[in-house]
Amino acid sequence: MPKKAQTKKTKNTKYIFVVGGVMSGVGKGVASSSIAKILQGRGLSVTAVKIDPYVNVDAGTMNPTEHGECFVLKDGLETDQDMGNYERFLNIDIPGINYMTTGSVYQAVIAKERNLGYKGKNVEVVPDIPLEVISRIQKAGEGAGADVVLIEVGGTVGEYQNVLFLEAIRMMKTKNPQDIGVVMVSYLPVPGSIGEMKTKPTQTAVRMLNSAGVFANIIIARSPVGVDQKRKEKIATFCNVHAEDVISAPDVESIYDIPLNLEKDRLSDRLCEMLDLSCSKKSDLSEWKRFVSKSKNTKDTVEIAVIGKYFSSGDFVLSDVYISVLEAIKYSSYKLGLKPNITYLSSHDFADSKKLKELKKYDGVLVPGGFGKTGVDGKLKVIEYVRKNRIPYFGICYGMQLAVLEFAQNVVKKKDASTEEINPKAANLIVGVMDEQKEKIAKGDMGGSMRLGQYPAVLQKGSVVARAYKQTDILERHRHRYEVNPAYIMELENEGLIFSGKSPDGRLMETMELPTEVHPFFVGVQYHPELQARPLDPHPLFTAFIRASYESK
Numbered sequence: 001m002p003k004k005a006q007t008k009k010t011k012n013t014k015y016i017f018v019v020g021g022v023m024s025g026v027g028k029g030v031a032s033s034s035i036a037k038i039l040q041g042r043g044l045s046v047t048a049v050k051i052d053p054y055v056n057v058d059a060g061t062m063n064p065t066e067h068g069e070c071f072v073l074k075d076g077l078e079t080d081q082d083m084g085n086y087e088r089f090l091n092i093d094i095p096g097i098n099y100m101t102t103g104s105v106y107q108a109v110i111a112k113e114r115n116l117g118y119k120g121k122n123v124e125v126v127p128d129i130p131l132e133v134i135s136r137i138q139k140a141g142e143g144a145g146a147d148v149v150l151i152e153v154g155g156t157v158g159e160y161q162n163v164l165f166l167e168a169i170r171m172m173k174t175k176n177p178q179d180i181g182v183v184m185v186s187y188l189p190v191p192g193s194i195g196e197m198k199t200k201p202t203q204t205a206v207r208m209l210n211s212a213g214v215f216a217n218i219i220i221a222r223s224p225v226g227v228d229q230k231r232k233e234k235i236a237t238f239c240n241v242h243a244e245d246v247i248s249a250p251d252v253e254s255i256y257d258i259p260l261n262l263e264k265d266r267l268s269d270r271l272c273e274m275l276d277l278s279c280s281k282k283s284d285l286s287e288w289k290r291f292v293s294k295s296k297n298t299k300d301t302v303e304i305a306v307i308g309k310y311f312s313s314g315d316f317v318l319s320d321v322y323i324s325v326l327e328a329i330k331y332s333s334y335k336l337g338l339k340p341n342i343t344y345l346s347s348h349d350f351a352d353s354k355k356l357k358e359l360k361k362y363d364g365v366l367v368p369g370g371f372g373k374t375g376v377d378g379k380l381k382v383i384e385y386v387r388k389n390r391i392p393y394f395g396i397c398y399g400m401q402l403a404v405l406e407f408a409q410n411v412v413k414k415k416d417a418s419t420e421e422i423n424p425k426a427a428n429l430i431v432g433v434m435d436e437q438k439e440k441i442a443k444g445d446m447g448g449s450m451r452l453g454q455y456p457a458v459l460q461k462g463s464v465v466a467r468a469y470k471q472t473d474i475l476e477r478h479r480h481r482y483e484v485n486p487a488y489i490m491e492l493e494n495e496g497l498i499f500s501g502k503s504p505d506g507r508l509m510e511t512m513e514l515p516t517e518v519h520p521f522f523v524g525v526q527y528h529p530e531l532q533a534r535p536l537d538p539h540p541l542f543t544a545f546i547r548a549s550y551e552s553k
């Protein structure tokens, strides 16, 4: 008998917007991830959306020293590092529809207009731009079958760039007030000269939000210390919320404490009541708590040096540029009961060979991804030093390409060996531009055009990498334009370098290593394993690197 057509039951998805008050950089992304996490802990299916107010169409064209890490999603979209926080906290893969910028929204609206998608009507900034924003948010919810979509609006209220996104919130809330919650993450300074927590900047921020027609239901009070009852009441009075909806979020030692901290003020209860969410009565964050407790009860330490070039911004050190790498190191270390002491070293400093001896202090050295010429000389010297001194080495993307180049220069003795990225005229281009990239580069098509997103690779049985993964078929995320030049593989392998992982058609070198008889751990990967490392599911290659580093102490 033919089955009866099933009527599709649509979920009553709820939407929680997170906006920022007072200033940026107070952990709105982590607060959003933490809210998503505690709702997941209530048995709800949760997804997260990030809105970046930039005109850039994606985060791929932004300089990391300005915008932090570029996080590549499984489907290849180049996004903001907060997407990485969401994936890590929620332990899910998030699709590209969940990330938008002003640029991508306008681009879609204009493309629709060019295709007569608006059927001759005037296309206007309001409502057409907010409507496109709303449609994407809804698609993200439908695609994930989510009970709750958490949407983080980048920047702070009161910026011109935010206005159309706030308008989207207002429009959604006017239509379905019962389905929309608004959380403001604000900052409450405790000026040293006064020694008292001040609420005025938050009051001003709330007023600015209100002037856009949007009212906060919850205020997350970020501050150096916890917020006392007196100030909660003051904020409640001036900011139009209940005192119990002012959630204390003091500075913490580890970002992974935040979900548990928010629950101390019963945040998930408040959100579930407010949005009438059918969730489990009790929160289950037991796995998360186990991870947090493991991270605090380590038996020993491991010293890891990360050699980057995007660390400095004026007088300040930015580690956010490599945030996924740093977090991946932590997860694997905790898994092994170790506390990682991670030192950021600038590759520029190693152009002076005298500095190299300092690398002896470290149990393992990692060179992450990178672009361009600057800092390369230092990285090559570091790689040569750790190869010769048998210090465990993990090279990611550029870190693999440069390891292959170093081997070609110093072991295979290829004079004038280089990468096409630095010196296209070199006689021996050990790393060359990928075929499909040549045309794009010639046309100047540089946005979202690298080899991006998840691809399969096949690992050689018994290799260091295959033993780490405990399997030979893997899927990893990529972001590169150059590849190891296949013309040199034989020469490199004859001298002992092993290309232990390849694309399924055997064309692209995805991993390289030295045999363990020669070096305790010398591994490079063309992809970015850090993008798939999760607190509750550490990445096996990072774990192998940390283990080898610890054992070679």
Ligand code: GLN
Pocket (backbone or CB within 6 Å): 368, 369, 370, 371, 372, 396, 397, 398, 399, 401, 421, 479, 480, 481, 482, 483
């Ligand atoms: N610059 C190199 C390339 O484009 C490496 C990229 C990276 O490290 N992400 O291939």
